[in-house]
Amino acid sequence: MGKKLHLDRIHLDKLTVNFDDRFTLSDVDWTIEPQQHWVITGTNGSGKSALAAVLSGVGKIEKGGISSLPDNVGLVSFEAQAELIAKELKKDDADIMDVISIGTPVQEMIFADCKDPELATRLIEKFGLTKLLERAFRKLSTGETRKVMLIRALSSKPELLILDEPFDGLDVDTLAMLQEHLISIKEVTPMIMVLNRFDEMPSFITHVAYMDKVGMHEGRLSLTVDRQNEGAFNELYQLLHLKTSDLSIPAADPSSALPDLDPSQPLVNLKAATIQYGETVIVDKLNWVIQPGEHWQLSGPNGSGKTCVLSLITGDHPQCYTNDIFVFGYQRGQGESIWQIKQFIGYVSTALQWEYRVSTSCRNVIISGFYDSIGMYTKSTDQQKKIADDWLHLLGMKDRANQPFNKLSYGDQRLLLIARAMVKHPPLLILDEPCLGLDDMNRQLVLALIEKICAGSETTVLYVNHHAEDKIKGIENYLRLEKNN
Structure with a gap:
């Protein structure tokens, strides 16, 4: 086990952030203490991913501020994944050379800015990507692309790791390996996850932030819960269960x-x-x-x-x-x-x-x-x-x-x-x-x-x-x- 990372207390002080006029996070007041691990959850369109993205420096701050945000933030999200693929596709549009661009190979994607090559190599083997290292990143499947994103983030020695729906698109074996790895680094790497489903929440999560939709394109942080507060945690679980599960109203009894x-x-x-x-x-x-x-x-x-x-x-x-x-x-x-x-x-x-x-x-x-x-x-x-x-x-x-x-x-x-x-x-x-x-x-x-x-x-x-x-x-x-x- 490595030495515990020191993460300063991060504080979002009455923060309002605009995302290209597409979405606004309003009046967020949130403190992340060292050694806490958080899950951000809430209904669709409430701003879960937006709040996570703010911690990686995304968005235009219109009011309030953020203190002590670390420089090295590891981020895995569908938005970041789409952005990387879009950059790769742009290479096809650049008619500078007379040859067709094959895109950046997976090996270069992983190791270009890697701070822990030994970990990256182990994860490549664990996640079954060894045979794909020479393949162009943009030629990968969605699940394979997600694996590359995870390896890049995990091997960058982040001071803060942000995982937006990290388990989506992964097969059962990869999911189990990822969960095992996250448990192994919980003492050295503070984590913030965006999850829709409470039953996917790792046992080491200490706190939950609940997002609420307040308009068509506006969300807010309406509640934070300490997992040790069993009563409040159970109530939040019920709320998310009712709002996000696909369970329907039970049928009537024909005999009644x-x-x-x-x-x-x-x-x-x-x-x-x-x-x-x-x-x-x-x-x-x-x-x-x-x-x-x-x-x-x-x-x-x-x-x-x-x-x-x-x-x-x-x-x-x-x-x-x-x-x-x-x-x-x-x-x-x-x-x-x-x-x-x-x-x-x-x-x-x-x-x-x-x-x-x-x-x-x-x-x-x-x-x-x-x-x-x-x-x-x-x-x-x-x-x-x-x-x-x-x-x-x-x-x-x-x-x-x-x-x-x-x-x-x-x-x-x-x-x-x-x-x-x-x-x-x-x-x-x-x-x-x-x-x-x-x-x-x-x-x-x-x-x-x-x-x-x-x-x-x-x-x-x-x-x-x-x-x-x-x-x-x-x-x-x-x-x-x-x-x-």
């Missing part, structure tokens, strides 16, 4: 299928709905139609009647029978039972979470949604257990199936209750202030799950909150109630 609705009828039709107590009018002549497949956001200040309107839909408000209301093809007051209506509704609220105090497992909380019960009082089927486990997998909680619900964090409880409400794929899912009482990370988790539901199910979502500006991708219909004076 709801009756078919008339697709030509709206789910909800309120005609001049009014709620008043004596002379006090809470809701005044509200007209509102919710069609199947439309996702709605209902917002407004306290006292504007949001909960009253919801209770008109669910049938829990006594004045629902004095108004002209159609829900799921039923006209209120025509002899339908409240359960005929509620079977088509999934409902999540803070009040429900307060009521759900039973000590049952995470799996059984989800299964209880098949029975609209709080707790489990019926033996579940194998199919219901499988669907519940699929939901736990989607939530990034598959290892917690048997944990007691009342031992979970407040945010995890909320996620499970949304899954419970969704398990039957109700035509209408009502989420009444689902982020109330949650910290920022758990709020992002809940919003990510709502986005997933909006994108991947036949359920219409009605999202209720205070702030109209707190928008969710996939929800394009908005109703704001104002408080009557």
Whole structure:
């Protein structure tokens, strides 16, 4: 093992960087301490690669600054790879000689600026490039080109090694060798990786930086997590899992299928709905139609009647029978039972979470949604257990199936209750202030799950909150109630 490299503390101080007017990193405040190893992760288009590139000197600084950036930075990225290939292709366009340029051979690419030829030679053999040393770099496959880039960076004795999606495009054997080599240098070389998948994260990574997209061409660093903080790390894992995995909403159980609705009828039709107590009018002549497949956001200040309107839909408000209301093809007051209506509704609220105090497992909380019960009082089927486990997998909680619900964090409880409400794929899912009482990370988790539901199910979502500006991708219909004076 070599002597530990001394890397000064790197600090990005409220840094804003422009990348040829194509993308902007905004107001980044980030400190990298000596001997830390970081993963940069986040959603597509959030600026993960841009942040890594800044550490190699790329981009135009518009505000703030970087202190103590080392001179010798090893960089492997698809952008750097494409840039090298573009330079090679330019040699074909230079008609200086009367001979056709064959391009730079692999051997020259690797050894031209190599500071550790012995390591480079070992890696060439390990990565199976010995027979390709005389071949032109631009003639290599994508995976072979990536191997050359890795050898160049690793043998340059970098003071800081930046690896942007280093495992992409590598075969299984090469991947294993690279991971083994990175472990062997972790004591002497600080590393920063860009990864989309948490399950590819090496064990020696100490910290995670989470990037968030704030506009079409703008990203920011929204969160940093110490891996030793197990609670925060697990929450970040769940968030990335929900936002970046290709897992879809689990299927419904055919044996628990709801009756078919008339697709030509709206789910909800309120005609001049009014709620008043004596002379006090809470809701005044509200007209509102919710069609199947439309996702709605209902917002407004306290006292504007949001909960009253919801209770008109669910049938829990006594004045629902004095108004002209159609829900799921039923006209209120025509002899339908409240359960005929509620079977088509999934409902999540803070009040429900307060009521759900039973000590049952995470799996059984989800299964209880098949029975609209709080707790489990019926033996579940194998199919219901499988669907519940699929939901736990989607939530990034598959290892917690048997944990007691009342031992979970407040945010995890909320996620499970949304899954419970969704398990039957109700035509209408009502989420009444689902982020109330949650910290920022758990709020992002809940919003990510709502986005997933909006994108991947036949359920219409009605999202209720205070702030109209707190928008969710996939929800394009908005109703704001104002408080009557």
